[in-house]
Amino acid sequence: MRPVEVGHRGGERAPRSTRLLGRHELPIACEADIVLVRRKARSLAQAYGFDAFATAAITTAASELARNCWVHGGGGAAVVEELYDGTRHGLAMEFRDTGPGIGDVEWALAGGHSTTRSLGLGLSGSRRLVDEFALETARGEGTTVRIVKWKRF
Numbered sequence: 206m207r208p209v210e211v212g213h214r215g216g217e218r219a220p221r222s223t224r225l226l227g228r229h230e231l232p233i234a235c236e237a238d239i240v241l242v243r244r245k246a247r248s249l250a251q252a253y254g255f256d257a258f259a260t261a262a263i264t265t266a267a268s269e270l271a272r273n274c275w276v277h278g279g280g281g282a283a284v285v286e287e288l289y290d291g292t293r294h295g296l297a298m299e300f301r302d303t304g305p306g307i308g309d310v311e312w313a314l315a316g317g318h319s320t321t322r323s324l325g326l327g328l329s330g331s332r333r334l335v336d337e338f339a340l341e342t343a344r345g346e347g348t349t350v351r352i353v354k355w356k357r358f
């Protein structure tokens with residue numbers, strides 16, 4: 206099946222060569238791992254001097270996407286990257302699972318929709334909290350969500 210992709214926001218930025226300063230792979234294999242991913246996002250954001258709002262944003266998005274990876278995707282991994290684009294530091298986080306995939310991406314991203322009687326705000330809320338958001342999913346193959354948050358000057 207053809208993967209469904211949702212592209213980046215903020216595509217108006219001129220392409221730059223981004224340097225990778227660090228990379229961390231964290232398993233999402235049990236509920237407690239969600240907390241570890243959340244902590245990693247927060248500690249890196251603080252270490253790079255993200256302001257309180259940006260730190261809360263990346264921490265919340267990381268937590269929601271790790272939770273989706275576990276609850277809906279049956280687990281997988283989070284890959285955290287420390288980025289520098291020549292001007293700004295950024296944090297990228299990718300959440301991968303090999304679960305059932307998302308059948309209707311538009312529906313899932315619209316907000317307020319859930320297949321588990323939850324609020325259905327994790328995916329749409331996370332998208333609003335970050336600078337870049339890319340989702341790739343294929344039925345029966347899994348889901349990958351990549352987010353980037355850049356530090357403001």
Ligand SMILES: Nc1ncnc2c1ncn2[C@@H]1O[C@H](COP(=O)(O)OP(=O)(O)OP(=O)(O)O)[C@@H](O)[C@H]1O
Nearest residue numbers: 273277278306313319320323324325326327328348
């Ligand atoms: N990794 C994933 N694999 C499969 N389906 C997913 C995945 N992430 C999200 N979904 C689907 O998208 C829907 C919306 O996700 P979202 O995080 O917004 O809501 P939720 O997890 O159901 O509830 P909430 O996050 O508000 O507690 C989910 O109900 C689920 O059907």
Ligand SMILES: [Mg+2]
Nearest residue numbers: 269273327328
């Ligand atoms: Mg969710």
